[in-house]
Amino acid sequence: MALTFPNPSRRFDETRRGVHFFGHDGEADVQFFVEASALLDAKASVATETKCLNAFDAALGIIHDVAAEAHSNCHRTIYVLTANDFR
Numbered sequence: 463m464a465l466t467f468p469n470p471s472r473r474f475d476e477t478r479r480g481v482h483f484f485g486h487d488g489e490a491d492v493q494f495f496v497e498a499s500a501l502l503d504a505k506a507s508v509a510t511e512t513k514c515l516n517a518f519d520a521a522l523g524i525i526h527d528v529a530a531e532a533h534s535n536c537h538r539t540i541y542v543l544t545a546n547d548f549r
Contacts, residue, residue, distance in 0.1 A: 465492065465530045472518055474511040481518045485529060493540045494529050500545040524548070 465485045472483040479498040484491050498509035501517040518525065528547050 464488075465533045467526050467529075472515065474514055476511065479509045479514075481514055483518075483525075483529075485526075485533065487533065487537070490539060492529075492533060492538075494543060495541070496525060496543045497545065500543055500548050 465487045467483070467485050469484050469486070472481050474481055475495070478495065481496045481498075481501065483494050483496070485494060486492065496518065498514050501514050501521070502509055525543070528543055529541065532541050532543065532547065
């Protein structure tokens with residue numbers, strides 16, 4: 463079954479500096495974490511909650527596409543998406 467994103471919630475993780483969100487593949491929930499470096503311009507000095515969540519929201523379609531591609535290659539329950547995944 464294809465990965466879907468029925469739950470629009472996302473959460474900033476101050477300790478790890480990034481955003482958590484969830485997908486669903488029909489069998490289980492799939493957790494994703496996007497590193498701040500993948501969300502923000504390299505010139506951004508500090509990865510604040512507001513900056514990261516705004517960047518996440520602005521790139522939601524692309525983030526979901528990258529997450530779905532990662533999940534199609536290897537079915538895991540947790541993924542960390544880095545800047546390299548968006549190149």
